[in-house]
Amino acid sequence: MSLERKHIIFWLPLFLLCCIGFTTVLNTPQQVLAVLETKQKVFEAGDTIALNFKLNTPAKTQLFLHASFGSTILESDTANYMLPDFLSNKKGIIYYTLLHNSKAILKGTIEVKANTTNPVQLESYVGPPSIIAGGTDYTMQVVVPTDIYDNPLPDSTAMRLKHQFLDTEKEEDLYSKDMIGWSTIYSYNQSGRMLLSSKVRETASKEFSIEVFPSLPEDFQINSQRKHSYADGNQITEFITSVLKDEYGNIVSDGTLVEFKIQDKKGVVLQTQGGTVNGQAIGKILHPDHQDVWEVIAFIPGIAKSNVLQLEYASVLNEFDVQFSKNNREIIVGPLLSFMDQLIPDGAIVILKIEKDKSIETKIKTSSDGIARFILKKDFYPSGKYTIKIEALGVQKKFSQIPLK
Amino acid sequence: MTNWNKNIYRSLIISSFLGIVILILLGIGKTLSYLNTGADRSSMLHLALDKDQAYLPKVIWKDTINPGRLIEKQTLLDIEKDYLSAWYVRQVAYQTNLTSGIDDYYTNSAQQHIIKNLEANKQKDIIVKGTTTNHNLLLDFYSADGQLAVLTDKNVKEYQQIYQKNQLLLETEVQSDYQIMLLLEDGFWRIRHIVKKESQITKDNVQTKRIAKVIGTKIYVDNQEFQIKGINYYPQKTPWDMFGDDFDMNVIAKDLDIIKTMGLNTIRIFLQYEDFGKATVKREKLQKLRQVLDQAEAKDLKVIVTLFDFYGDYSVLDWTLTHRHVEQITSKFKNHKAILAWDIKNEPNLDFESRGQENVVAWLREMMLQIKQYDPNHLVTIGWSDIASANILKDEVDLVSFHYYQDIDFFEEGYKRLNTKINKPLVLQEYGLSSNQGFWSPFGVSEKKQAEYHKQFQEIIKGQNIHYLSWTLYDFEEVPTSVVGSLPWRKHKQKHFGFIDSKGNKKKAFEFAGN
Numbered sequence: 001m002s003l004e005r006k007h008i009i010f011w012l013p014l015f016l017l018c019c020i021g022f023t024t025v026l027n028t029p030q031q032v033l034a035v036l037e038t039k040q041k042v043f044e045a046g047d048t049i050a051l052n053f054k055l056n057t058p059a060k061t062q063l064f065l066h067a068s069f070g071s072t073i074l075e076s077d078t079a080n081y082m083l084p085d086f087l088s089n090k091k092g093i094i095y096y097t098l099l100h101n102s103k104a105i106l107k108g109t110i111e112v113k114a115n116t117t118n119p120v121q122l123e124s125y126v127g128p129p130s131i132i133a134g135g136t137d138y139t140m141q142v143v144v145p146t147d148i149y150d151n152p153l154p155d156s157t158a159m160r161l162k163h164q165f166l167d168t169e170k171e172e173d174l175y176s177k178d179m180i181g182w183s184t185i186y187s188y189n190q191s192g193r194m195l196l197s198s199k200v201r202e203t204a205s206k207e208f209s210i211e212v213f214p215s216l217p218e219d220f221q222i223n224s225q226r227k228h229s230y231a232d233g234n235q236i237t238e239f240i241t242s243v244l245k246d247e248y249g250n251i252v253s254d255g256t257l258v259e260f261k262i263q264d265k266k267g268v269v270l271q272t273q274g275g276t277v278n279g280q281a282i283g284k285i286l287h288p289d290h291q292d293v294w295e296v297i298a299f300i301p302g303i304a305k306s307n308v309l310q311l312e313y314a315s316v317l318n319e320f321d322v323q324f325s326k327n328n329r330e331i332i333v334g335p336l337l338s339f340m341d342q343l344i345p346d347g348a349i350v351i352l353k354i355e356k357d358k359s360i361e362t363k364i365k366t367s368s369d370g371i372a373r374f375i376l377k378k379d380f381y382p383s384g385k386y387t388i389k390i391e392a393l394g395v396q397k398k399f400s401q402i403p404l405k
Numbered sequence: 406m407t408n409w410n411k412n413i414y415r416s417l418i419i420s421s422f423l424g425i426v427i428l429i430l431l432g433i434g435k436t437l438s439y440l441n442t443g444a445d446r447s448s449m450l451h452l453a454l455d456k457d458q459a460y461l462p463k464v465i466w467k468d469t470i471n472p473g474r475l476i477e478k479q480t481l482l483d484i485e486k487d488y489l490s491a492w493y494v495r496q497v498a499y500q501t502n503l504t505s506g507i508d509d510y511y512t513n514s515a516q517q518h519i520i521k522n523l524e525a526n527k528q529k530d531i532i533v534k535g536t537t538t539n540h541n542l543l544l545d546f547y548s549a550d551g552q553l554a555v556l557t558d559k560n561v562k563e564y565q566q567i568y569q570k571n572q573l574l575l576e577t578e579v580q581s582d583y584q585i586m587l588l589l590e591d592g593f594w595r596i597r598h599i600v601k602k603e604s605q606i607t608k609d610n611v612q613t614k615r616i617a618k619v620i621g622t623k624i625y626v627d628n629q630e631f632q633i634k635g636i637n638y639y640p641q642k643t644p645w646d647m648f649g650d651d652f653d654m655n656v657i658a659k660d661l662d663i664i665k666t667m668g669l670n671t672i673r674i675f676l677q678y679e680d681f682g683k684a685t686v687k688r689e690k691l692q693k694l695r696q697v698l699d700q701a702e703a704k705d706l707k708v709i710v711t712l713f714d715f716y717g718d719y720s721v722l723d724w725t726l727t728h729r730h731v732e733q734i735t736s737k738f739k740n741h742k743a744i745l746a747w748d749i750k751n752e753p754n755l756d757f758e759s760r761g762q763e764n765v766v767a768w769l770r771e772m773m774l775q776i777k778q779y780d781p782n783h784l785v786t787i788g789w790s791d792i793a794s795a796n797i798l799k800d801e802v803d804l805v806s807f808h809y810y811q812d813i814d815f816f817e818e819g820y821k822r823l824n825t826k827i828n829k830p831l832v833l834q835e836y837g838l839s840s841n842q843g844f845w846s847p848f849g850v851s852e853k854k855q856a857e858y859h860k861q862f863q864e865i866i867k868g869q870n871i872h873y874l875s876w877t878l879y880d881f882e883e884v885p886t887s888v889v890g891s892l893p894w895r896k897h898k899q900k901h902f903g904f905i906d907s908k909g910n911k912k913k914a915f916e917f918a919g920n
Contacts, residue, residue, distance in 0.1 A: 064567060064575055068583070068601040069515075070499055070522040071533050073567060073574065086521035092601035095579055102574050109603065125588075127550025140473070140549035144586070144597075150514055152586070152598050178545040178555045179586050179598060182473065 032059045034079065034098050034106045045091055045115040045149045049083040053098055053106065062099040068092035073099075088112065091151035114154055115147040120203040122146075126196055126210060131187045133250055134215040138186040141208070144179060145200040152179035159200040165212070166192055187212050189248040214250035222260075222298045222306040226287070231313035231394065232338055233289025234345045239272075239296055241306065243279035251279035258283065260298045289349060290394025291315035315394050316344065322390055322397060327405040329378070333390055334371035343370030344393070353389040354381070367392075376404060458486070460493035461684055462725040463539040463732070467559070473547045476554075484554055484587060485542070487594035492537060495519065496722055500534050502527040512588060512595045534721040535565040538728060538771065551589065558583045560604055564771060566721060566763070573763055580604045616782045617745050619803045624784070624830050624872070626707065626745065633745070633872035634919055635671030635709070636664055637835055641879035641907070645714075645888055647674060648681070648693045657697055660878060661704045663905075668919035671745060672701065673709040673834065673874050676734070678716035684726040686733040695738070702743035709834075709874070710738075711748040711788060715887060719760045719768045727768070728775050739780035746783055746804055747776050748834070752790035754797070766797060773801050788834050792819045799827050804872075808835035813858060817865050830872060836862060837876035839901040840912065845894040856913035863920045875918060879903040 037052040051063065063074045063081045068090055074081050079098075087094060091114045098106040123144040131137040141161055145153045159181045162171040165188055174181050185196065191214040198205045221242040227235045239260050244252040255275045260283035262270040274281040283298065292313045299305035316338045323332045331352065336344040350372035352363040361380075365372040372392070381404055388399045464485055469476050487510060494506035502523050507516050526532065539562050546555040559582050567575045582605075586598040617626050624631045640660060643651050664672060674697065681690045694710075701708050712731060738744055749772050753765050769787060776785050784803035789795045795807040805827050809816055816836075824831060838858040841849040850858075859875070866873050880903035889895045900907070904915045 062574065064577070066563075066565070066577070066579060068599045069518040070495070070526075071535075071565060071567065072522060072526055073529065073531050073569060075529075084525055086518060086525065090518060092599070093581065093603050094601075095581075097575065097577065099575055102572075104575070111603075125548065125550075125553050127548065127552055129550075138549065142548050142553055146598075150518070150598075152600065178557075179584065179600075180546060180553075180555060182546070182548070184549065 032057060032061075032100045032105055034061070034100075036106065036108060041109075042111045042113060043088065044113050044117070045089050045147055045151050046118070047088060047112075049088040049110070049112070051081045051083065051096065051110070053079040053081075055079050059100050061105075064097040064099060066095040066097075089149040089151075091147075091149075114151040115149060116153070118148045120145050120153065120200045121148060121150070122198065122200055122203050122205045124196075124198055124205045124208060126208040128210075130211040130213055132215050133187050133189055133191045133212050133246065133248055135186050135189065138184045139194075139196075139210050140182060140184050141196050141198065142180050142182040143176075143198045143200065143205070145176065145181070145203075153200075157181070157200065159198060161196070161198045163194055163196045165194040166190055189250075191215075191246075191250040214252050215246035215248065217244040217246055217252045217256065217300060217304045219304050220244050220298070220306050222296065222309055224296070224309055224311055226311075228339075229312065229314055230316045230339050231288045231290050231292060232316050232344065233287055233348055233393070235287045236284050237287060237311070239274075239283040239285075239298060239309070241276070241281045241298055244276055244281070244300075244304070245279065252276055254278070256281070256300060258298050258300055260285070260296060263295045264288065264292050288313050314339075317393055317395060320392060320395060320397075322399070324399075324402065328402050329376045329381075329404055331374045331376070331388070331390075332371060333374070333392060334367060336367055336370045336372075336392060348372075348393060351391040353391075355387040355389070356384065360386075458489070458684075460489050460496075460536075460722070460725055461729045462489065462492075462537050463728065464489065465539075465541050467541050467543050469544040471544045471546050474549050474551070476544060476547045480547075480551060481544075484556075484594050488542075488556070488585070488587065488596075489540075491596050493722075496535050498523055499526070500532055500722065502532060509593055510595055512590065512597045515596050515598065530570045532568045533565055534568070535563060536721045536724045538562045538564065538725065538775070545584070553589070554587045554594070556585045556587070558585060564721065564724070564767070566767070576763065576767060614740065614782055616740075616742060617784045619784060619830055622828060622830050624745075624804070631670075631707070631745075632870070633671045633707075633832060633874065634669045635673060635707075635874035636667070636669055636904075636918065637874055637877045638664065638672040638674055639877060639879065639881070641881065641903075641905075641909075644879075644881040644883070645675070645677070645885050646680070647697075648676070648690050652693050654696050654700065658700050658704075661700060661706060664878065665704055665706065667904075667915070670705070671707045671709060671874060673711060673748065675711045675714040675751065677714045678712075678727075678730065680715075681730070681734070684729045686730060691734070691737055694734075695741075698738065698741050698743040702741070706743070707745035708743050709746045709748050709786070710744060711751050713750045716750065717756055717760065719756065719764045721764070721767075724768065724771060727772065731772060731775055732779050735776050735780040735783075739782050744783045746786050747780070748786050748788050748806065749773065749776070751788045752808065753787060754789055754791070754794040769798060770801060773798070786832065786834075792823050795823055795831070796826060799829065802829070804830050804832050806832040806834035809833060810836065813861055813865075816862075817869065820865075820869060820871065824869075832872040832874070833866070834874050835876045836873070837902045839898045840914075841898045841901045843897065843901075845897040849898075852913045856917060859914045859917035863917050867920055875904075876902050877904075879905050880907045880912075882907050 033056040034053045037054045038050060043049050060077055061079050065072055065087055067087050091112055094110050094112060096108055097104050125142040126139060128139055131139050143159055145157055147153060153176060155177050157176040159176060160171055160173050161183045163185050172183055174183060191212050194210050194212055196208040223240050224237055225240060226237040241258055244256060254277055257273060257275055258281035259273045270285060272283040272285045274283040294311040296309040297306055317336060320334060320336050333350050336348055338344045344367060346368050348367040350365050350367055352374050354360045363374055383405050385401045385403050388402050390397045469481060491510035494510050498504055498507055504520055504523060507519055511519060541559040543557045545557055560580055561583060562580050564578050566573060582602040584600045584602060585596060587594045588597050639647055640656050643649055681687060698708060735747060749769055753769060756765050773785055786802050786804040786806045787798065789807045792807050795805050799805055838850055838855045840852040840855040842851045881900045884896045884899045889899045904912055904918045906912050
């Protein structure tokens with residue numbers, strides 16, 4: 001018995017050792033080797049792409065694919081793989097890695113090229129959409145031809161770019177590079193609308209239009225128009241420009257803003273402005289209310305200016321009446337009479353200055369029916385002697401030591 | 406008795422009344438606040454999108470000369486930002502198999518190709534965690550109206566982890582060129598076409614002025630053989646926060662003098678990832694680091710700088726942020742004579758369980774390449790927490806560093822075994838014993854035992870000629886919870902590893918700190 005036990009003690013470990021030995025031998029996986037049977041390395045988008053691998057021993061494998069837009073994994077028991085549409089339709093290099101038990105056993109690349117047999121799709125981009133006449137400014141036409149799977153066509157794809165302007169029709173043949181074909185189209189001397197189009201193989205683009213605006217206007221002339229030359233402060237003088245044109249004779253765009261600057265005898269600057277319609281701008285301003293000489297110049301700031309125009313305005317009256325009543329507290333100025341002895345239209349400005357040692361108040365009123373009436377209230381002007389100055393339509397009058405009661 | 410009941414009923418009625426009122430008010434409030442949410446008017450202008458960039462691979466514009474139009478600096482920045490965002494949203498999409506964000510950075514027709522791929526991946530339960538580490542951009546074309554651009558992106562290094570049913574199937578790193586067409590739509594530069602091209606592999610020649618190098622199992626500094634005799638260093642008042650508000654250069658200078666008198670020649674210091682500013686490293690932190698390094702150089706001490714302390718993300722999408730962090734630090738000090746080595750991370754193997762070994766190791770491997778790229782002059786190591794982990798990435802590191810806190814009696818054998826397996830300098834980067842006898846561990850180690858431990862260790866070190874750095878100079882009064890957790894006995898232990906106690910007195914072990 002004890003002998004047997006000894007035997008067991010001796011044999012058992014040996015037996016176990018053998019077991020372990022065998023299991024390790026059995027578990028040693030045969031190394032899986034693979035070769036790519038598919039000889040084609042370059043495909044066209046839209047082709048069925050099958051990658052068939054030959055393994056030295058049947059095994060379950062996986063294929064990792066890394067392409068332009070992303071990565072994925074395919075599984076197969078036979079090591080034959082069919083690439084899904086989203087990979088076989090997209091242009092670019094595809095890296096593949098064949099995996100067995102999470103170990104890479106074969107790596108490589110295939111290439112998918114753009115499909116050149118199917119009709120072309122065109123995308124065109126034109127900009128800027130408006131340019132200036134004269135041949136220095138330009139617009140750019142960019143054409144992106146793709147195949148039906150939205151892959152940019154290869155470099156050196158021939159394309160024809162066309163444009164039409166007035167009587168001119170031109171076309172240009174060029175070859176794509178970096179996915180695109182492009183051309184710059186310079187403006188002509190005339191303003192107007194330019195139409196562009198492009199064509200790659202049999203596919204034509206739609207029509208694009210860009211606006212060619214006139215270039216910068218040149219210096220111009222101004223004239224004036226008025227109903228009479230009297231300084232009545234009531235009528236309106238108009239300044240009218242000549243037709244504004246650029247150096248190529250294109251009439252400037254409507255709405256070009258012209259500023260009119262007026263300087264009077266004293267050096268005071270008045271300003272008015274107008275936008276062009278059909279190249280002409282009109283500036284309007286009220287007549288002065290006193291004798292004056294105006295110097296007028298018009299300009300488009302920073303771009304063009306006009307001649308200087310001189311305008312004289314004659315005084316409408318030399319004299320007017322002033323009546324004091326109600327203890328001199330009511331002062332009636334007028335009637336103010338205009339150049340034909342008619343009552344001056346309502347709204348002529350009458351200024352009344354009250355002084356006592358120093359200036360106290362300046363009252364401004366507009367005439368009504370030729371008359372302006374001022375009332376000096378007792379609350380503000382206690383009894384005493386005041387100096388009163390009155391000014392209307394360029395005529396000044398002074399009344400010293402007027403007693404107010 | 407009835408009175409009681411009445412009161413109970415009363416209180417029930419009142420409390421239920423109050424409860425109902427509260428619920429109604431809450432409901433009204435919720436409804437109102439729900440009705441108030443919605444499209445913010447500012448979102449129309451995409452102004453709110455200007456947040457921190459989450460994706461920062463290295464981008465270099467190699468060339469912007471193009472036949473179309475001279476590009477403005479601002480447009481170049483806009484294109485770069487949107488182009489990177491396009492990569493980012495695509496990485497996120499492939500990681501989640503959701504399409505959110507794709508429509509912002511890809512035109513309608515380009516989106517379709519991604520969506521089809523995502524659908525297929527979703528069906529097969531495949532997710533791809535990827536990132537790109539560098540982009541070299543060339544502007545091929547920029548249109549006159551500023552609405553269309555074509556770029557070539559050369560040598561894009563892409564790292565990907567492919568998971569199926571949450572099992573990691575494959576880790577790949579590929580380098581490819583891309584040609585990209587972008588269109589400006591709604592204020593976004595959106596990708597219209599991507600075509601992948603074969604990449605011409607070019608190796609950049611990096612100019613090196615090697616300050617430290619390794620030949621065989623020996624370290625050389627300035628062509629002199631160098632034996633590391635060092636200590637892990639934190640100032641006593643600011644452990645785990647060396648470069649914080651209480652940074653005091655005078656204290657550090659004095660400590661370096663003490664270390665020098667101990668007969669040591671190296672210190673190991675730690676830079677906390679968040680404290681240093683994550684992807685945008687704070688200038689003042691770099692200045693403080695420079696002061697420390699200058700001081701060490703003046704005192705002829707070498708420094709092992711441990712990066713990424715307290716960092717724990719490792720996710721593939723976070724890579725580029727950490728790369729920018731390391732770029733700013735290492736390129737700044739690539740010529741500094743005081744640095745011996747960059748230690749990428751302290752004890753990263755402790756994160757294997759929570760973050761996945763494959764993630765941590767992949768991150769470390771790439772980080773190694775990044776550091777070498779920005780600073781080829783210094784050595785790189787990883788501070789593994791035990792001998793068993795030390796052979797991970799042993800071929801990539803310059804120094805193999807490990808820590809040892811187990812039984813001292815098994816050290817020599819473990820070291821010898823490791824030494825036969827690795828043909829590189831081995832650095833015992835941390836070891837030590839806490840003299841933690843006290844309230845929290847009445848049967849703990851006394852200062853005398855600690856001294857004996859260090860004495861014994863020094864003998865082994867001498868016998869085997871081992872590079873060593875002990876833990877640590879000081880006993881600490883405070884240990885942050887983030888280091889060892891909040892348990893008081895663990896904190897207590899961590900406080901007493903020093904050679905000098907918290908009152909500034911030399912402990913018995915002090916004389917055995919060096920040899």
